[in-house]
Structure formats: C-alpha cells, structure tokens
Amino acid sequence: MKRILDPPSMTLYLDENLPIALTQRFLCHMRAAKLLCKRVSGIFHGQVTRLRCADQSFSFCKYSSIFAPMLREDKEKNIVKPFENELPSAYADRLGVQYSSIVSNVHKKDIGQFFTPRIIAKFMGEFAISNSESVKILDPGCGIGILSTAMTEDFILINPRIKTIELVAFENDVDILPYTELCFTYLKKWLESKDIELIYFLCKNDFILHNSQILAGKESSHEQYDIIVSNPPYFKLPKQDSRALAAKAVIYGQTNIYSIFLLLSAKLLKPGGKLIFITPRSFCSGNYFRMFREQFFNLIDISNIHLFDSRSKAFKRDKVLQETLIMAGTAKTNILPQQLNLPFDLANNKRVLISKSAGLSDLNQRSWMFYPLASLVDMASYQKTLHLPSSTEDDDVIKIFRSWNMTLHKLGWEISTGKIVDFRSKDFIVDQESQDTVPLFWLHNIRSMHYNWPDRENIKGKSKGQFYISTNESGKTLIPNKNYILLRRFSSKDDLKKLIAAPYLSDMLPQYSKLGIENHLNYIYKKEGSLSCTETLGLAALLNSELFDRYFRTFNGNINVSATELREITLPDIKIINEIGEIILNTNKKIKIDIDQIVSDHLNLNKSR
Template sequence: MSKKKKFEIEIDNLIKSCYENIHLINKEKYNQYYTPITIADYMAGMFNNRSESINILDPGCGLGILTMATVKYLLKRSKIKKICVLMYEIDDIVISHLQNNMEELKNICTKKKVELIYTIKNEDFIFSSINLLKENNQKEYDYVVMNPPYNKMSNDSEHKKALKNIGIDVSNYYSAFVQLSCQMLKNKGQLVAITPRSFCNGKYFDKFRDSFLEIMYFNKIHLFESRKDVFDNEDVLQESMIYYCIKGQAKKDAIVKVFHSYNSTLDNIISTNILLRDIIVGDNKVIRLSKGKEEDEIIRCMMRVRCSLQDIGLDVSTGPVVDFREDLNVLHKNYIDGDQVILFPEHINNREINWPIIEGLKKFNYISTNQNNINRLRTNGNYVIVKRMTSKEEKRRIISALYVGNFYNFDLVGIDNKLNYFHINKQGINIDIAKGLNLYLNSTLVDSYFRTFSGNTQVNVSDLKMIRYPDIRQLRLLGKMYENELPSQDIIDKLVKDIIL
C-alpha cells in the first residue's frame, strides 16, 4: 500500500472527527445513519473523472463525510482545478459543524491549488429540488454522492403530493432522493449511492425502477452479505447495497461489475462481471443480482424449471383479512358456535400449520362470519400458505406450509394479510399438487433464488410470481413423495433435483 500524502491524512482526520459529533445528529427524527469511513472512501473511488472542473450534489449530507471522501478522491486521482459542491442538510443541529468541516476542507484544497466552492442549504431537499427543477430544469451536476434517509413515505404526506405533481410516485424517501438527484445530473453524469436493496423488486418500486432505469444504467454494484455489515445497527432490517450508475443509455453488451463482501472493512472482495441485460429481468424490470458462481448456478438451475404460475393454472394472493379492521366481536381465541378457522403467521411453525394454538396465543384461532367479512373468507380446502414477513434471525425467507382442508371440520377459512396463499380462483388446490408445491417452495433452490432478487425480509406476491414452477405432472409426483410431514431438507433438495432438474 502506498504511503498516504499529507492532504489525505488531513482529510482522513477531518472525517474521523465527524464521528465524535455523530451524537449531534437528530437520528430518530430524520432517520439518519452515518457512513463509515471505509465505505465513504470506497464509494468515492467508484467515480471516474478526467475533467478539470467538477460539480457535485450531496443531498442529505449530514456532516459532509461523503463529500469529503469524494474531494479526497478527486485530489488524489485527477488533475482537478475546481470543485463546486451543493450540499443539503435539514438538521439544524448539524449545520455549524458541517460549515466548519467544509472550511477545513477548503483550506486543504487551497494548499493543493484547487478551488473549492461549496453551498450549504439548510433546507428540505425534496421541496427545494422540486422547485429548482420546475424553475429551470437544469441538469448541471457531474456527480451525485448520497446516503439518503431510509424511511417510508406516507401517502398523505406533503412530500408525496409535491412529488406526484411532477410525475414522481415513490413509496420511500431514499427512492425520492435518488430519482430527484438523477434528474439533476448532466447527461453522462455519475451517481454513487448507498441505499437499501428493496427497490430491486416488488410492486411498490415498479414505477421507481421504470423511471430510474429509463435514464440511468448500472456500471458497478456492491452487495453485502448481512444487514449489519454496513451500519451495525439493529434497526436496519434491509440489506444495503452500493451502486454506481451513469446517466444515459448503455451499450447493447454493457457489463456490470458486481462486487460482494462480508463486512464494512471490505476485506476479501469477490467480483464478477454480468451482462446488464441479465440483471434487469422481466416487464417489471426486477433487478436480479448474483454474488458469485454459486448464485450464478442457482439462477441457471431456476431457468431450467419449466413454468410460470399462470402456465400451471395457479394464482397467489395476499390474505384478505386484516384483523384490526374486523369488528371486535368476530375474532376469538376459543371456539364459539358457528366460528370458522382463521390463520395467522404464528400458526406456521417448523413448516407446518399448528392450529389451533392452545397456550400463548397472541392473535386468534377463530372468526365468526357476518355480512361485512363473508367475502374475505375462503372455502375450506387445500391451500399453500407462505409467510409475508420473516424475522432477520430466520435462516429462510420463503417459509411455506400446507393447509389441508380435510383436517379441519369447517366450511370456511380466514387468511390474515401477513400471509400469502396459493389457490385456484380463490378456491383450494388438488391435494397432490398442493403437497408438491409446498415441498418445492421449501427447497433450497427456491429460497436461494429469491435472495438473488430480494434483500428484504418481506415476501410479496409479486416476488412469488417471479419464481419459475414445476409443471403439474412434476408437482403431482413431488406431492406423492411424502405423506403428512415434509421430509428433511436434504431429501427435499434431492427430490427437486431428481424430479425437476
């Protein structure tokens, strides 16, 4: 490793001093997570520059860590003469410290005979950038570097309304920051961002992916093995990823460099080259990412599975019962005459339906029918049930169980909306087909494939429709391979391999 120059050491020390002031950031209010210095340097190193003058946008800059890392990169890697930076930070408490940091950075640049011009806006980035885009529609930035807020955006928020007025429809603050920033980039401008991976799939991000990929293309992507690898924080439930994108249209055979590491120290990075067209999949432009040869093989195996869900005449939906919206007197823990079955996630245990729960039940076992809820209940039959939410501690994301109608002497079954269920026209499925489907969904192949396009703990209906499925003959054959209890994981995987692959 080459010896660091004096200006690098000075900027490193300036960045390190930021961590002493991290407690000043209003984390709860603005959903802030500071960027570790190793990650900041790594992100800055993704940029490519041959210009003497660079304009940088840093929305949600915090104490300026990413900007400082980017300036250090420019001073180190190019014949830069002038750097202009626009920085947004809404947190009043941070501004004076940010101002001091930028003055220090400016002095370091001056010693290197580089002019640093910075503007700090203590404003809401969303409202401010919308006004800028409305006023002059200028695309003036060469670089965007960002670690935006991660929280969800409520449908009735002023931000949501303002964004919709300019044709942006997003469900999350980070996607709003990314989309607005992309619009402010010049043609061939470059964006480096660290955000959750959740935008890669799911219907909530369909419009965002469509808009984003229409004007930007991936050049580099970095994946992390665990949710804690970047921020080491229990509150971060989603996997994070870093991506370097360029504004414009990619070449036909464009290659994306995909990197993979196990922690924020970025030791032992594994890299692979993937065609861009193999990353963007389907009409919904799902972003499917492989961490290396093992996941490449999983994708190849899945592509050998024959059918879509539609091909085999099955459908999957989210459970229609929302317990807190039901009348208080219709949900019961213990049976009352006329009640029907209701299933909640807690009724799925060890890949089996455990109903009714006698002790320690948090939700309910039974639901009585009335005119308001009768259409939300399903005819008793055979359904394959999949949890929509899994905890970050669980080893699997796809957790499936078989509900066999004959086991329960009821006419109807209610399915909670934190569950997905496979059906035929909202009716049950043939028992052998249902058993085969349940075994397939519990295979390592399906769970591993799901992880190639989702870094989320949530399994959406759209995700389940993304998966390829065995044909009806294969499902029946799988279903005949066991009686009531699923076999061991090794046997499940062997059956899938022998019968389907």
Template sequence: MLEYVVRQTAAYMESMPKQIRKKSGQFFTSIETARFMAGLFAIPAQPEITILDPGAGTGILTAALLERISAIPAVERVHLICYETDEKIIPVLEDNLRYVTAHCLKKADYELRTLNYITSQENAFNGCLFPESGITCDLCIGNPPYMKIGKDAPEAKAMPAICYGAPNLYFLFAAMSLFNVRDGGEMVYIIPRSWTSGMYFKRFRQYLFSHGVIEQIHLFTSRDKVFDTEQVLQETMIVKIRKQRQVPSDILVTSSEANCDFRHLQQISLPYSDVVSGSDQYVFLMTNHREVDAICLLNTFPYTLPDFGMKMKTGLTVDFRERESLRNTEVDGAVPLFFAQHIQNGHICFPIGKEGEYLVPSRKSLVQPNTNYLFIRRFTAKEEKRRLQCGIYLAEQFPQYQTISTQNKINFIDNADHTLSKDVVYGLYVLFNSTLYDVYYRVLNGSTQVNATEINHMPVPAISIIEELGRALLKQSDITEKTCNQILEGFLHGKNQRSSSHS
C-alpha cells in the first residue's frame, strides 16, 4: 500500500514545481520516515481504531500507519479522517485513500475533509457553541504545513490562547491535534524544533504540557537530509505525545543522521524533568551524555542575567533601512556602527575598512552609550564549530565617542542602570565563550540564530563569581575557548570540592 502511495506522490512532485508547493508549506515525508513514525505508536488492542491525519498531502503517513495496523490481529476495523485543502493534491489523495482502504487487510473506510483543519474546529477548541464540530481520534499522525502566518490570519484568530506574536501553522496544527486525540491516545508529529524554547512558543508549550506528555523524541543530526528531495534546511524532529496528565519517569531520545537510515539509531533514556525543565517548560534536546552533563551542570547555577540587571539585546540599526545615513569613513557627527565582522578572536577590531561602518544617526533610537558590552553574533552558519561567538567591547578602546551603534545582526549584553565593569565583561566572556555554554545553547535552541530570550534564561553563577572568572581571564595572555574552559573548569572543580567538604 505504502509503495503505491509513494509512487503517486513522486509523480505529483514531478508535475508540481517545488516553488509552488513551498508557498503552502508543503513538504512530503519520505517512505523511511513514514514507516519510522508509524512504528512509534503503541497500537491499542481494540476492535476499532480511528486515525487522524490533519494535513494529509498525498496520504503517505496514513498509508504507513494503516500498513502497520494491518498486521495487528486485535484490530478489526480502521476509520481514517484526512484533512486537505490544496485543490491540486486532493484528487491524488482521494485516489490513494480509495486504494489503501480497498487493499487493507482490515475493514477500512475514510473521510476526506476538504475543510480548513484549524478554522473548522474553532468553536469546539474554544469551548463555544456547536462542540460537535470537533472530532476525536485514537491515533494522530502528522506532517503539518511549515508556514508563518500573520497574527490576524483566520487560523491565528481561531486559536488565540496558543498564539503569541506572528505564529507558524505547524504548532497550531499540533495543538489542535492534541485537542482531537482522546484521553490516553497518541500523536506522532514531524515538526521543526523551534517550539522547544523561546517566547513565541510559550503558550503552545503551556497547552501541550497541561494536556499531554512527551514519550519519545527523535532528532536528525543532519538537517539537510530530512526532506532530502525537497532541500529543506530546517531543524526537524519527530515527537511522540500521549494525551495524559501523569508525567512518565523518562523520555526516550533517539537520533539518526538522516531520514533513510533508522536502522542505526543512537538512543538515550533521560529523566523527564531533565528534558522538560524550568518555569517556561523549555525542552532540552540532548542526544548524548556530554550534553546531559552540560545541561545538568549549568542548571545548578541559581541566577540568570536579569537577576543582576543585565540583559542581552539585539543591535539597534537595520543597516539596509539606513542607507542614507551610512558612511564608509569617519565624518562629522558619525559614530561607529559595529557589525559581526568586527568581532575577531574575542576582540573588537574597528575600523576594518568595511563598507558602511560609520553611521550618522537620524534619530536617538539608533545609538547607545559608549560603555562596556559583551557582543555576541546573532547568526552563524550550521557547519561552524561554535554557535556562541563573542567579542569583548570596552569603551576605553574608543574614548573619542560618547555614543556608538550596533547592527541588528549582533547582540549585546549590558546593564541599563550602570556600566559593566571590566571584570564582569571578561567574566561573561569566560562563560559564553566556553564549550560548556556553547553545548548548552545548542541543546536549548536548534537554529543558527542566537536569540536574546534564550540567553537571558540561561543559568549563570553569582555576580561575584562572574567577576572572579573575569579577573582570572585578565591575567591570561590569550582569551581562546581553551583558556575559558580551563578557567571555568577550575571554578567548577573548586565548587565540587567545597560541596564535598560541606557534605
């Protein structure tokens, strides 16, 4: 059955350019991934099972799950509910559903709903009138559309309790699917991993963890091989969720390089509280004991930057919007405009002859005090060794300026109330330039963008310890990652010795 659907899908993909499919967030699951996802379900031993596929596409996931259920004697009948609104693909899906239900070893029938999966259940989800517009299923399998929508889009308005800012369709689909699953039922989704942290997804996480629990996570170590025929550069994961309140003791985390090789899995079983952690219920996606050790170690630190009045913020100037104000050389009224390229080996090098590295500010919001900062690049390439790339900015390097500006592709840490001391800036550099913090951030956020929200939530030691780390670095002749590791490890070793002596 599944091979037939895959052949039909390949024919459709050849006839429909990727650019057209991308506009609706349409990316098809491979046969290997579909079978792996279907294999994650614990199929209930009951006579009849209802399956929901909320963004069915050509029906690959439905076919894979139906194929698996066909081999389970206890199940006698299967009812399929598939949603799809793309008029170009509906004929392919309907043909595939007719084929798989006719060739299934069980009694099988299907409903093909050409309604908007989100808006058609708005009343039911929000507890309004006509709750019968909602559906209930035993198992839900999904590869939802990956597409940002406006905060005023009908789908966003249909689920206001889940949205913060401009949402993405994929997590609205996931929330609605959990709503549709019966108590004790399961859902398996392949989705981007961006929902696991950050403010934009906080309400979704709150909904998810107030109605369900994660039982298994699968991670792909190579993001460009998940939808290998589609060239999707998206950090993607598979997650299995059970609709229940009782939290399990452990979560199974598996990983593989690509979608075509699920036979050689790495796996690790982790305490649930280590994976789903903190008041914001971030999900830490750890795949090995090195990452587990980093998370557990840093989570013993009792503070965050805002506890000391410090915050990481995004650079102030969007340079392409200020073209008229940019200058290649210093002129009257101009201030330095710092870019990511000015961060070099932990130091700030300026000027470097870069085009537009001076700014004649057109308004006050484009400048900030010339004070001490820790700069951190906002964007890095996937293949780069480090995600956190920092530079120490000291005002004493540029005494001729009262104000400076920062381009919005770098972040900076400051204190709005007073100047950061040199010891603090160097101490922050020790932390964020260490391997330990880089590992922590990679686990916390799978994207190549360094976000202020996550940095401001990362645990840090007491301010006196940060100053101590800074003083230790100031005595060194180099400020490499290796040096930072040695200083931080020295502190942690002493901390462990002190804890042992007290015990």
C-alpha cells in the first residue's frame, strides 16, 4: 500500500491493482471536479480508494459516475472471452479465476467472498427440479454467477419443457459486476441457441437491506421464487451493523451473515420451492443460532445434506479452512413470508438423505444414508440442535446419547467460562510467583486428562503469565480452590479431538485458596459443595473419550466448544460416572490409562453396537 501526502489537507490511499494510466486519468477527473485542490506530483500505480480531508472523510463510491466507467472500460479490454461452444459454467469459472487473481485476499475476506468451485456448482444444480415451462430463480449473492449458470445447465437437461427462465441476482461488490454481466450475457446467448429465453436482473442493492421488511415481519409486496441457490458471504456481523439491526427479530447476538441469507431466502420461496445453499456448519448448534434454527425448520423441509470430511478441500482455491455443507430443501406450504412466530411442525415420516465425501475429487463416489428427520433434531430440547451423522457408527452414538436422561443441570453441576480476559487483566498477570499470587490456567495448560502448570514453553504468540495477583479488585475474577473439570473452549486443526478436558483436584495445589481461569477455558463444578474425586475423574474421562468426541462432531461444525452445547449434552447415570472415576483413581500412575476401553466397558458399547 502506497500513501501520498498532499499537505496540508489531503491524503490519498492507493493500492497496486490498476494501471498507472488509469490512475492518472482518474486524478485528472478529480482535479477537474475540484476534489483535489492542488497538483499531486509523481507517478502513481494503483486504484485511488480513499480521499481523506482535514474536515471530512468520504468514500470514492460517491463519485462512481466519474470512476466506474473508466474502471469498466479498462478492465473489460482484458477480461477473458468465451471459447466457441464453451459451457456457461466453464466460462464463469475462468472469469472467477481471472477476477481472483487481481483482487486481494483481504478484500475477499472483508466481504466474505469465496467463489464456488465449478464441480460443487454442478453438484448443487442437481437438486434444482421443476417441471414448469417457466421458472423464477434467485441467486442472492451471485459473485461471478457460476452457481446460476451451472444450475441452469443441469436444469434444462432435467426439464426439457422449460421455455423461459427468469433470473434475479444480487451482488453489491461493484468491482465484480462487469464480470458477472459478461457471464449472464453469455448464458443468455447460450440458452437462445436452445430456444430458451433468459430474462435476468442484476441488482447492486444489498440483499438483506433490500428485503428488510420481510425480516421485520411487515407486509411486503416482494416477489417469490421457484428456486433459490446461493453460496452466501461468510463473516460475523457486529451487533450495530445495519443488516444485523434489520434482522434483529430473527437472530440473537452476534451472528454470521450467511444465516440471515438462509432465513431470508426461506421466506422468499414459493410454497414447494427449492432452496439450495452451501454454508458453514456452525448453524447446527449454539445459542447464537437457536432462534435461527427454530425459524428455519418451520419454513423448510430439509431433503438433502452433503458433508465434506476435509475442512480445506471444498474451497481449496481460495485457501478457506471451513467446515461446510450443502443443503437442499423444500418450502413448506401455507406459510406467509412475513410470519415470524411459527408453530414447529416436524412429521416423523420425513427423511433426509445425508451424503459425505472427503472433498471434491470423490463427489461422484460419495457415501450416503437416509435418516428420519425427527432423529436429527431433538424437539424436546430448548436448543433444537441439528445432528448430522455421516456413518452408521455416528448413528449408533446418537442413539446412545438419546437413551440417557441426565445432564449437568440434573446432576446439580454447572459449567462456566473463565472470567479472566487477558487484555483487561494485564496488570494482574505476572510470570513469577509472589506472596499474593495464585495459579492462572490458560488454554495451553490443559491436556487430555491432565494439566501442565506452570508451562512457559508451549506458548504460541505473546507471553502468558502463569500467575495472577490476588487483590480486592482482581479477586472477583477468581474461583475457590476445589475440584473442577477444565475444558478448552477452542480446538485447533492439530487437535485429534474437539473436547480436551483435564480433571483438577483441590489437593493438587493445596497451598492456594483460589485459582484463576482464563477466558479461553470452561470449567465444570458443583453448584452446592464440591465434585467428589471420582465424579471429577469420571466425567473428565467421558469428555475425553472417542465416544463423546464422535457425538460432539455430529453437531458442532466449528472450532468453538461452547458452554451452551455442553449443558445440552446428555450424560449416563451418576453411578457409571463414579465407577469410571474409581477405576482411574485406583490405576497405577505409571500405567498409561486407556480411557476409551474403560468407557466402552462400563457403557457396554461393544454389545450395543
């Protein structure tokens, strides 16, 4: 990034994407419009993206009438052209590759833009089924347009009666619009050669704000669609973002923008219309998505879900590390788009086909299995968590957990998050012990079935002091020294299991009356009194077991291990927990404990599978 100062009042911020000549032409226009008060010397390479004055700050998008035509003219000279008889999706894919090569990863990350690989787009197109002569399609975050083009190619093969396709596409990244326009223009020409009319509308409006009245539950004259297909943007919205405020009636807390795209699209479908999305898996569980799940399951009958084993292969070209899924469903009948508070209807005879592949190369060899929808969503629970088994083993594990009826709450236990936030408590976090310090546990201190404290070596990033100064002010964030189970709140790609828990017994550090727990840890404790030694060891063993890890992975699709999810997990009878803890307590410390074997023996897993 280059910066050019024009003292005393202005700063121009330039990046290095556009030719020198185009930047010079733009500066001439700016001077002519008296937006630059004096000549700026030198040769500039890049796109002027920001003008900052002493008394104001404004975006260049306000002057798009000056800049956009020049940008479009210059870019279109070099945009790839379609080959003779090239499929529209192949052309769209090449356009996407070219566009990705000239924009920064920062730009794509800021707007949550990750282009759909062609093979995924073709796969998603298989779910678009209609026998009508005309069909109305919505692509609410179209990007280049590859999803719409790939789906259209498959759609006309499945439905030979089709005569007219109306496509409405939203995209508010103005830089990509020239590419999208070329993509849809070629698609229209390609369809004309097959005697099919394409009427398309490319909308620059923000999809969420454009349809905000529906989210607010107000009457609306918005049109509805036969098919909605999307790879929406993925990023968290601040609570005060205009889109989050528009959706406040249907979301809770800080949510990811993709969930608003999903819910709004569900409300825009005609009864019986098809919804086809590729999104992260994070909506399946967690308190932030609870309200979304309750609304979405009332609007859509899910028919297909495809899972990817690898977090990196679905969007390998964009180097995205994300647990994603493809979901297809049908809009329920007799639901008005503006309805917000809906009764939940989940018929027992509805089934979902769940398929799985490692990545893209084995999509055609994917495994699959049908599941009753009622077995995937526990309607007796407050959270309405969506479980996604990908094997018969997963299915068996879910049945085991469904057979239990204990929870932390029923046992009189609770789970909380560490109260010490490092940047707020930096004056109290120290490296060396003194008379007024107590132990401070961080995420890196916690291992499976044990903790390593103090640990000043296995630290990534900034220093993490292993002690905490206890004062009248800081003491409010400390907890009494009694028996706990300490759990990591986040898992990394290097962790073999998502749940990593360590038992802590008060006599391990008897010289301290209090403990410090950093905010990246959760801790389980007894609300009245203290966990017994066998309760602590037994529950820690269960949480670290392959059984719990497999179950947790059926609904948790991100790196977070939230207290809300752990409160909802069912547990075996307290007698079994104590028996497991007793065996661990009496095992010779020099012998490596086989947690999975102990858990399996006491739960009779070999017999139940």
